Amino acid sequence: MKIADIPVNEQARVADLHGLQILDTPPEERFDRLTRLARRLFSVPMAVVSLVDTKRQWFKAHAGVDTCETGRDVSFCAHAILRDDVMVVPNALEDDRFKDNPLVTGDPFIRFYAGCPIRSPHGHKLGTLCVLDTIPRQFDADDQALLSDLARMVEQEMAAVHLATMDELTKLSNRRGFESLSQHALNMCKRLARPASLLYFDLDLFKQINDRFGHAEGDHALVTFSTILAANFRESDVIGRLGGDEFAVFLTNTGGQETATVLGHFEQAIERHNQTGKRGYDLLYSVGAIEYDPASHDTIGDLMNSADALMYQQKKRRREAS
Numbered sequence: 001m002k003i004a005d006i007p008v009n010e011q012a013r014v015a016d017l018h019g020l021q022i023l024d025t026p027p028e029e030r031f032d033r034l035t036r037l038a039r040r041l042f043s044v045p046m047a048v049v050s051l052v053d054t055k056r057q058w059f060k061a062h063a064g065v066d067t068c069e070t071g072r073d074v075s076f077c078a079h080a081i082l083r084d085d086v087m088v089v090p091n092a093l094e095d096d097r098f099k100d101n102p103l104v105t106g107d108p109f110i111r112f113y114a115g116c117p118i119r120s121p122h123g124h125k126l127g128t129l130c131v132l133d134t135i136p137r138q139f140d141a142d143d144q145a146l147l148s149d150l151a152r153m154v155e156q157e158m159a160a161v162h163l164a165t166m167d168e169l170t171k172l173s174n175r176r177g178f179e180s181l182s183q184h185a186l187n188m189c190k191r192l193a194r195p196a197s198l199l200y201f202d203l204d205l206f207k208q209i210n211d212r213f214g215h216a217e218g219d220h221a222l223v224t225f226s227t228i229l230a231a232n233f234r235e236s237d238v239i240g241r242l243g244g245d246e247f248a249v250f251l252t253n254t255g256g257q258e259t260a261t262v263l264g265h266f267e268q269a270i271e272r273h274n275q276t277g278k279r280g281y282d283l284l285y286s287v288g289a290i291e292y293d294p295a296s297h298d299t300i301g302d303l304m305n306s307a308d309a310l311m312y313q314q315k316k317r318r319r320e321a322s
């Protein structure tokens with residue numbers, strides 16, 4: 001058996017896949033429909049929308065296949081994502097890469113495989129739409145074109161998932177995306193008994209930027225703030241625009257002391273921007289920082305409420321002081 005090579009852009013590819021927040025989500029009719037359609041069109045017993053994760057392939061939709069994931073080492077799709085066109089294996093028993101693969105020698109006894117790469121909106125190959133059979137088959141150019149068309153439909157559905165969780169202006173997660181991603185991250189910290197913290201930001205006097213310089217300049221300020229956030233927190237932190245001029249960051253494996261340090265660096269970065277930006281106004285914000293406490297925070301919503309309340313206290317103090 002040959003284990004597939006790792007794509008050259010693996011890190012960016014996996015980051016993109018994780019950013020979609022589609023892994024381990026419940027089955028959805030719009031994807032199931034496409035695997036059912038593929039199965040019927042090609043008269044095969046199995047069709048799968050498979051996403052190739054770091055160490056596993058996870059099935060967003062699987063018709064005729066019981067399991068919803070396998071190891072990446074045995075994955076046919078891990079090979080298919082290395083190419084741009086459809087990968088066809090007419091008979092796995094005659095293919096050195098697969099003849100002793102446990103999915104060939106054992107359940108589900110794959111003989112035939114055809115998989116078309118599925119690309120993210122950013123162009124990374126996330127996985128495939130593939131059809132499988134327990135008997136050898138041929139798959140001609142027309143079949144391959146048809147499978148590619150179906151794969152494009154899967155990509156369209158993926159793009160819809162992406163849009164539903166992403167803020168169009170800043171390209172950060174929107175509230176929905178942030179809540180779902182950071183809830184996953186919080187569960188992980190709970191399980192591993194690691195600290196976590198949440199920061200809740202709200203820009204101060206943002207309305208004035210819109211009023212004095214126009215809405216486009218307001219948009220520019222929001223994008224600049226997002227960029228400075230993204231540059232100053234770790235790639236593993238979850239950053240979101242909750243709406244309007246509100247942002248949040250969920251820091252995994254980070255306690256109160258470390259959060260204060262990171263926040264200090266962020267403050268300096270904003271100050272540097274204000275000194276050099278020369279746009280006629282300063283970016284100002286209030287922030288509430290809260291450390292995860294298992295005794296008082298059950299969900300990410302609890303943490304957000306606590307941090308929001310702290311943010312508001314700071315905003316009030318600033319208003320009163322000015």
Ligand SMILES: Nc1nc2c(ncn2[C@@H]2O[C@H](COP(=O)(O)OP(=O)(O)OP(=O)(O)O)[C@@H](O)[C@H]2O)c(=O)[nH]1
Binds near residue numbers: 204205215216222
């Ligand atoms: N340019 C722009 N403005 C937005 C966007 N979304 C919301 N806003 C505006 O952001 C403003 C947010 O209101 P507030 O939070 O009350 O404004 P603020 O001046 O920061 O008030 P304080 O937080 O009390 O300092 C409103 O005027 C919204 O119209 C956007 O995507 N782009």
